[in-house]
Amino acid sequence: MIIRVRQVTAACALATALSACASPEAEAPRAARPAPAAASAAPSRPPTLAPGPAGLTPVFENGPRSSEKVVALTFDADMTADQGARATNGERFDNPRLIATLRALKVPATVFMTGRWAEEYPVQARGIGRDPLFEVANHSYSHHAFTGDCYGLPTLSEERMRGDVERAYDAFRKAGVPGAMPYFRFPGGCYDRAALKALTPAGVTAVQWDVVSGDAFATDADAVARQVLDGVRPGSVVVMHCTRSAAPATERAVRTIVPELRRQGYRFVKVSELIGAARAER
Template sequence: MAKKSHQSASPYTGVVRRVVPVGEEKLVALTFDDGPWPDTVAVLEVLRQYGAKATFFWVGLHLQRRPEIAQQVVVEGHAIGNHTWSHRNTPMTPEEAGEEIERTAALIAHTTGLTTSLFRPPGGRLHNGLADYALQQGYTVVQWSVLGKDTEVLEAESIVENVLHNVQPGSIVLLHDGGGDRRKTVEALHTILPALQAQGYRFVTVPELLALNQAAIPKAPSH
């Protein structure tokens, strides 16, 4: 597949966890980590049902195994980001960090024809060498301001509560479509999406949110 220009080109280079939209417009960016995964298909179905766009941060090893799901994500108009090759979050040398990021970037381009300027370090860790390398290469390091905690042993209702009680205009919400059984996340989305729409929120990709920003707010909690 021919390589195209950046799908996720960003006007902001740095670390960001929330974006303040101009006029405090009710925008929210849903993000999903650790795919592509079999449950990604179910996530896409819910997003399609509510006309919502999201941003998916891919692990290279998972992308290698499920290229057809990745291609479906792109065809349906969602944004993509780099989430390293192996989801390693221990300290590493610049060479090791480069291998984790560049190998995934190359596979994204090969699989989808796209490149991305978005990067999310596993666990949100900013001081193990990955974020430094990504920033040097011009990536926007995307953290989050709302944590669904869907990797913990939670019922869907708790995931819903974690999101709905913390969303504000410009929030970046962290959920997961991969890395394990994500049926609870899918169940929670069936409540989260219509509830936020009823409050007047509109779902946008991270690049769309960054393009409309008044101020990018740095730092992020770890998970």
């Protein structure tokens, strides 16, 4: 998902030690895994929302506005199906330093990944998917639009929409990502009734947001951080990006956002926790 916003020039002076970023595929040591549950215990299913009116795909934008200060940072790992040549020529659609920063700061997060991104960076996709700090959700295979006139993205026909989503899940499995979540984010955030109807058989919950970070194409990390900090409320879902070429300031902004929100009493959660809380209130 790419959204252009006005840039504001400011300086950002922060320091951190991130030895896990030495190489694009490096991963920080993981915390010890919990002991396996008893063999007879059934695995829990990720929470989803019930279908909307007329059985349409449900849409989730934010969690309950309760007194509990929780916020979900989400990161779109974008790569359009026809961008392979650009990747071959050296353009980087990944951001391993951002993932390393989230690990170093111990921030749970939800990564909305395109199938094409998982194919291009299978080791990173697998590392994110197997890290209990993160959850992987679906951002389509091709990053093509599900409506017309969506930020210049090529448009999928209604007949191809469900197949595009399922193809992304296939790409995750081939990359070794276990248990991708039944959550879907529309490329560009663009959808209509026809798109919601087309995806009903896929059984996903569409996940939008209520806070736009403005990190797409931004170079001013301070401006991105301010926009997030000004917009966050209890239960917020923040949309950001995990693509170096299209969102180069995101990692620096995160190093400002996380400690400040923690200072304000916020706890970081994955989208699944917010959806579970929302479902419990209904």
